[in-house]
Amino acid sequence: MGTWGTGNFDSDTAADHLSVLTARLVREVEDAVAGDPVELEPDEYWGVAVPCNLEILHLLASQRWAGVMLPDIAMVQAWKATYLAVWDANIEELEPTPEHKMHRRAALERTFDQLAEAIRTR
Template sequence: MGRWGAGNFDEDTAADHLSLITGKLVDETAEAMAGDPVELEPDEYWGVAVPCNLELLHLIGTRGYVGVTLPSGDTVREWKKTYLAVWDEAIDGLAPTAEFRARRRESLVRTFDQLAALADSGG
């Protein structure tokens, strides 16, 4: 076992564990993005869970821990195109207010963009 500090993530086993967790988030997202687009609609499970996964990856990735698995920035940008195309097509069917629609879309764009930027920087 290699330990390089006193923190919870400052050892090889913790890095392996973190790799498994972040890898699972990436794999789930990749599967959802490659699946039936209906599952990405705003009121469907993956329509909600995908942005959650991406935000979690960003939050964990910004900590600088060893073992974090991130998708490439190009992959995140492709996911963004796919996700937002579905979201834009489906959101009006849920009758949101114009303010909510605009604010939610801004949040989604920021979620994808911040993870892509982190991945581009080497995480």
């Protein structure tokens, strides 16, 4: 087992742990996006959890720790297209204010884009 520093993530074991954790987050997004689109609707579990997973992946990627497993950019872009298509088709049913709708969609776009950028610069 290799250790290269004194931090919590400065060892092979920590890198292994991060690879398991991030692979699970990626797999959950893959499964949700490939599954029944109803599950991605804005008020459904995966409609909320997918952006959370992406935000967590972005935060982990920004740390530059060894072991963080990320999807490729093309996959993130495909997820974004699918997710936002479902969001756009269903958000009106929740009767959001125009301002909330505009700001939430921008936040969702930013969530996908910041992960793609983190992958690009890694």
